[in-house]
Amino acid sequence: MTIDEYLKSRRAMVEAALERELPPANTPPAVIHEAMRYAVLGGGKRIRPILAIAAAEACGAKIEPLLKAFSSLELIHTYSLVHDDLPALDNDDLRRGRKTTHVVFGEAMGILTGDALLTEAFSWLAAPVEGVDASRQLRAIAEVARAVDSTGMIGGQVADLEATIGGARTPRPHGADDVSALLFIHRNKTGKLLTASVLLGGILAGADDDELATLRRYGEATGLAFQIVDDLLDIEESAATLGKTAGKDVEQGKLTYPALMGAEAARAEAGRLLGEAVANADMIKGPLNYLAAIARFICDRRS
């Protein structure tokens, strides 16, 4: 199976789980369930559930019973996008080539839809899974929650807002403080949830502590590479290709890797992180291991 075939088949499993497990659109009150489905089922790479699947498969697990838990990662990711897009935050009208949730359903529903997706995610994570120890599931919930709390994803978003608002960065020279602020933002805003996705796969697959430490290193390198590539794409791609308002990071004076160190150095750093990710991926000795291929895919992607 090529990496493209692997990603396509696992993405289809995630899509099916999301479609099946989200409350039907006519569940009262219908508007919130329409909005939740609109936000979640509007495309996306599903990279977080796929990372969990790949980690679980690399550790030798059968993934069918774990798909609901893994798909919760996409609910969390989507909730963060829905809230980030709100007028009080990034004020984005377009996402994945479609109108953002608050543009379609109104600002109040945008806030509540994000809330509902986050809550639903924890429901899915807490649903009993046949063959998985309850204590492992509890550990997984704690790991995911910590990754997206005020010292994780939300903390990264707060630091990002502060960097932008404190702003007027372009064209003043950048310093060491900016690099450390940027690392804080990237590690927290996107890195920790990507790492937790890999760990969720390992924990529910029954990985031992050594394997989990390896998966964590893989996840951290892959997560940071993912974000650097994202920054590079924001500069390079046009709005048409990317489906969001491109170049906005630059326009808003956001801290990005290319802005701080130049596109060339940023590309080199992504390459170094890829090497680290691959080395750790290769230490997991399961029968079906696409972890390294996924890291390569993330660094080579064009959108």
Add this chain to the structure above:
Amino acid sequence: MTIDEYLKSRRAMVEAALERELPPANTPPAVIHEAMRYAVLGGGKRIRPILAIAAAEACGAKIEPLLKAFSSLELIHTYSLVHDDLPALDNDDLRRGRKTTHVVFGEAMGILTGDALLTEAFSWLAAPVEGVDASRQLRAIAEVARAVDSTGMIGGQVADLEATIGGARTPRPHGADDVSALLFIHRNKTGKLLTASVLLGGILAGADDDELATLRRYGEATGLAFQIVDDLLDIEESAATLGKTAGKDVEQGKLTYPALMGAEAARAEAGRLLGEAVANADMIKGPLNYLAAIARFICDRRS
């Protein structure tokens, strides 16, 4: 111990747990942790954690190890208030006699603070508790999550918004549809989390299925009575006593019990529900049972 002494001592335990378990205000990024502490530590009756404590004590449990899990209920309640107060929702400037979180910290931080509190709540619920089975803890998380999801608390808030926005209710006559809409709003917006609070206490205390069914009936009756009394207080109390903009429900044309059936009938209904709550409370045969007294306190309160 009188009910006042009981409530005071349990509330002090909850305050201490919240103070201890919330991230310190200087944790980076500091602003979100200041905002979380501002929102949570600004007073409040702490009725949800106290209901969990009372249920656990009625079932014979030692509550000290459970306080962190029980206090998560206050994080969830506070998150819902912080988001409900936002300009896009109820647009309230005052809460518990103080400026609301978004007024002090800005709208973006209001949204993210609510998100952070909800996430933190699930961290606290997933933290290992000595002496409690992981499978019971998982069940407790699922119960709490379901109570506050899009078919629970958030669903109630959505229905409430729709009733208000669909609005222009005053002074047109009210009908049967209004009564069923009102019951949907109250059962979901406040009732389910209050019921889940009671159940959380029972589940972590090791209650059997019969006891949990009794606790559920107690919680449902108490929760609905609580909301009816809230509606009555909104009409009766002045802004000075209540610490929020009183009479606002009426002004916004919100569905309330007194508006639909008159204050007299609403008071009678609260009394009937209190009887139901007390009858179920008395079926729990633990050594320390303040459940009935709490239900009475809720119905007699003046704020």
